[in-house]
Amino acid sequence: MTTPAPSSRPRDPRTPAQVIRSLTPSVYAPSLLEFMGLAALMPVVPLLARDLGFSIPQAAALSMIFGLASFLGPIPAGRLISRIGARRALVLTGVVLVVANLAAYLMLSPALGGGGDLTHRLLLIGVLLVMAVSTQVWQFGRQFYLGSALPPSMRARGMTLFGGVIRLGEVIGPLLGAVVMAVGSMAWVFLLFAVTAAAGTVMIALFLPPGEAGPAPSPDRRSDRRPRSQARNRLDRAVLRRMIAVGLGISPIMMARVNRPVIVPLLGDSLGLDPVWISIVFGVSAALEILLVLPAGSLMDRFGRAAVAVPCALLMGAGFLLLAVLGIALQGQGPGPALVALLVPSLLIGLGNGLGSGLVMTLGIDVSPVYDRATYLAWWNTMLGAGRLAAPLIVTGVTLVAPVAIAGAATGALCVAGGFWLTRILPRVTPSGGTRKR
Numbered sequence: 001m002t003t004p005a006p007s008s009r010p011r012d013p014r015t016p017a018q019v020i021r022s023l024t025p026s027v028y029a030p031s032l033l034e035f036m037g038l039a040a041l042m043p044v045v046p047l048l049a050r051d052l053g054f055s056i057p058q059a060a061a062l063s064m065i066f067g068l069a070s071f072l073g074p075i076p077a078g079r080l081i082s083r084i085g086a087r088r089a090l091v092l093t094g095v096v097l098v099v100a101n102l103a104a105y106l107m108l109s110p111a112l113g114g115g116g117d118l119t120h121r122l123l124l125i126g127v128l129l130v131m132a133v134s135t136q137v138w139q140f141g142r143q144f145y146l147g148s149a150l151p152p153s154m155r156a157r158g159m160t161l162f163g164g165v166i167r168l169g170e171v172i173g174p175l176l177g178a179v180v181m182a183v184g185s186m187a188w189v190f191l192l193f194a195v196t197a198a199a200g201t202v203m204i205a206l207f208l209p210p211g212e213a214g215p216a217p218s219p220d221r222r223s224d225r226r227p228r229s230q231a232r233n234r235l236d237r238a239v240l241r242r243m244i245a246v247g248l249g250i251s252p253i254m255m256a257r258v259n260r261p262v263i264v265p266l267l268g269d270s271l272g273l274d275p276v277w278i279s280i281v282f283g284v285s286a287a288l289e290i291l292l293v294l295p296a297g298s299l300m301d302r303f304g305r306a307a308v309a310v311p312c313a314l315l316m317g318a319g320f321l322l323l324a325v326l327g328i329a330l331q332g333q334g335p336g337p338a339l340v341a342l343l344v345p346s347l348l349i350g351l352g353n354g355l356g357s358g359l360v361m362t363l364g365i366d367v368s369p370v371y372d373r374a375t376y377l378a379w380w381n382t383m384l385g386a387g388r389l390a391a392p393l394i395v396t397g398v399t400l401v402a403p404v405a406i407a408g409a410a411t412g413a414l415c416v417a418g419g420f421w422l423t424r425i426l427p428r429v430t431p432s433g434g435t436r437k438r
Helices: 016-051 056-061 064-072 074-084 086-111 118-149 152-183 188-207 221-225 230-270 275-290 293-303 306-329 335-355 359-366 373-401 404-429
Strands: none
Touching: 016 056, 016 086, 016 118, 016 152, 016 188, 016 230, 016 275, 056 230, 056 373, 056 404, 064 074, 064 118, 064 373, 074 086, 074 118, 074 373, 086 118, 086 188, 118 152, 118 359, 118 373, 152 188, 152 275, 152 293, 152 359, 230 275, 230 306, 230 335, 230 359, 230 373, 230 404, 275 335, 293 306, 293 335, 293 359, 306 335, 306 359, 306 404, 359 373, 373 404
16 A cells, blocks of 8 residues: 555645635535534434433434445435536435424424324434435535545645534534523424524525536546456555555544444433533533644644544543543432533543544545546445444444443444554555655
């Protein structure tokens, strides 16, 4: 495995500030709005599920829906964007998100407080499935567009800023979620998501240029039906080996991100904390992440990807391990110790996650050749989707036989192992400090 050759694209004459300004109304601002709504909803999903009659293992298993979509969705999402164009695909899925959230609010609100039955539980599963599929289209389209629109010299900073926008949404979202729940009920977070998704969809419709962000068609579509050359097959095998090597270390980070909005609320619930306080913990943790967005991108562009990826994995691993220890040690000690048991490890997890803002998307571009990049990015996202899919299985399997805190310990151990693996692999296969200018 060797370091990928840099792109031969001519040097972009624009300054970084000009590049970011040009991408703000079409990518960064709509993404902020979308993730505000999604971040408000996700910590509440396990609590909604419990209120509707799901058991703890069943509530944890609901996040498998998003893992399944991330595993099966990238290739169809890429084909949809290629066929009908990025703007039409993103607007269509944005409208679907709005309708799904409004339907969920209208149909689930009466069932909260112990009135849920099988129909309401199936409705929640259906709504989450629609949301998972729609967000896959949104995320894939933006990743591909940024990979093409960002100059290689500032790829990590641009991708990290995108990750920072997500983190900012994860700060504002849970805090807004706490406000609407304090005013109304848990079901009001569906209304919040509907409003933010509608605003983001309008911005995409107005500012994303037609025909951009979609995979470029093959210069000769007939060539798609010809036998693949030996050189292309060798390239595919080399790229796949590189993706697997990097993915083995990155997958635990993805699994930790999937498990976090499941383990933390369920542990907070078992410690006796109110849903409003659990949302506040998420918001405070995400606020810490934002402080690391710009430094993380600069570190990756200057010193290489390992300078950020390794501490990201190790800090998140340490946070989940501490969450398990404090969750067990402070069980039944009252609301004050319960808040400490949830907040302190969440801050450590947030510190590591903040370092990893945009990391996975940056690595996806790094390990994907420029030619036919959409196809290779679909491979990358599908492979990592397997990790997202496996993550809830860990929580579900562990909670069948042990407290939810043990699921946190298992997640933390995987992150620590992934960090040590990345120490060895990343300098070989991604741009590093010594190769950045070559």
